[in-house]
Amino acid sequence: MADKAREDEAIRGVVERLTDAFSATRSPAEVEAAVTKVHASFTDRPVREFVPVLVERKARALLSNSSG
Template identity: 45%
Template sequence: MAANDEDQQIKELVRRLTTKFPAVGAGTVADIVHDAHRSFDGRPVRDFIPLLVERMAARRLTTAPQ
């Protein structure tokens, strides 16, 4: 996966999760998504990174106090 494609998917993920978790706030959602995304820095296989980031971020957002 090209870096541009991955970056675009992460931006879309932030939009999607901001809509799904409106009580959390857009800035917090973005921080959580970007934190999860950074945890995959340096990994050579990038194809499933957006999916894994979405799962990690959604889990954190689901358990976050509202």
């Protein structure tokens, strides 16, 4: 349970960092949607330690590369 709380806190940090990084081009809702989508892709992964780092990298790439 503590691991889930720690991961959730880390994911909130990812949303905050990416919202700041993309504030000129993306709305906070777009950033949160991207992070949520990427985070969901890791749902069935048994090793959770690096999930927030991987989510941040993939969401950053998604936000950088997607149009509109």
